[in-house]
Amino acid sequence: MGTEQHTAPAALLARVDAAIVDLDGTMVDTLGDFAQALGRMLQDLELPGIAPALIERMVGKGSEHLLRSVLKHVLAQDSQALPAIEIEAKAEALYPRAWERYQHHYLAINGQYxxxxxxxxxxxxxxxxAGLRLACLTNKPTDFARPLLRAKGLDGFFDHVFGGDAFERKKPDPLPLRKTCEALGTAPARTLMVGDSSNDAQAARAAGCPVVLVTYGYNHGQPVRGVDADGYVDALTELAPAS
Incomplete structure (x- = not known):
């Protein structure tokens, strides 16, 4: 989609009654938290560490996906001769302990980095x-999301906060967006999705929501302007209604 087809972000606001805002990579740069919690988890499991640049590409599809991706990566580096199916089996065997240690460490440092x-x-x-109702919708577990928003002074802006465990499925499935629209009491076509990745855009398109992406987020290490969206912003202040 060429840039000439995009709608000015402020113009989009005239067509909506509410906005759904993603958390990681959209409102808060949480890469430092991920690196700390994952690093401590890997130490507990006596596994090699992982570079933050690699973590950044794995963020966005929920903590479960993140942990499995990290485990498979470090196991592959540590056991290069093993076939992929054995690495996956080892990762699954380690997952319950990894999840327990990751939760422990993430809750302890949430927001500090x-x-x-x-x-x-x-x-x-x-x-x-401008009168818009707001909801935060993230694939991050709700018990991680609420304290983080509170720590950064952002919790008071939202009527609802839904984590990746709030619904049966996560973004990029459209279900979380549809359920969030129901909670806000707005039609999807009049509810703007604000995110940083293809997950947010795909979910919004499937749910029937307009979508704007920030240019500074994660997006699995890919340029966000290559994602199908209605517009892009370099800061959330660009969403402010025209005076």
Missing amino acids: AQAYPGVAEGLQALRA
Whole structure:
């Protein structure tokens, strides 16, 4: 889709009654938290570490997917002669212990190595001032998401906060967006999805929501402007309604 077909972000707001906002990579840079919690988990399991740059490509599809991706990667590096099917089996055998240690460490450091992106609070304030209802929808577990929003002073902007465990399926499935629209009392066509990745865009397209992507997020290490979306912003302040 060429840029000439995109709608100006502020113009999109005139067509919506609410916005659904992603968390990791959209509002808060949590890569430092992921690196710390995963590093400590791997130490507990006596496994090699993993570089933050690799973690960044694995973020976005929920903690379960992240852990399995990390385990398979480090096991492959540690046991290069093993076939992929054996590495996957080893990762699955380690997963329950890995998940317990990851939860332990993530809850202990949640938000300490993370920063809200510039303009996030101001952008959310402008959306609220324009009369939009807001919900946070993330693939991060709810018990991780709520304390993080609170720690960064962002929790007060949202009518609802839904984590990856709130519904039967996660983004990029459209179900979480549809359920969030129901909670907000808005039609999908009048509910803007704001995210940072193809997960958010695919879910929005399938749910019938317009979607805007931030340019500074993760998107599995791929350029976000290559993702089908209605627009892109360099900061959430660009979503502020035109005065």
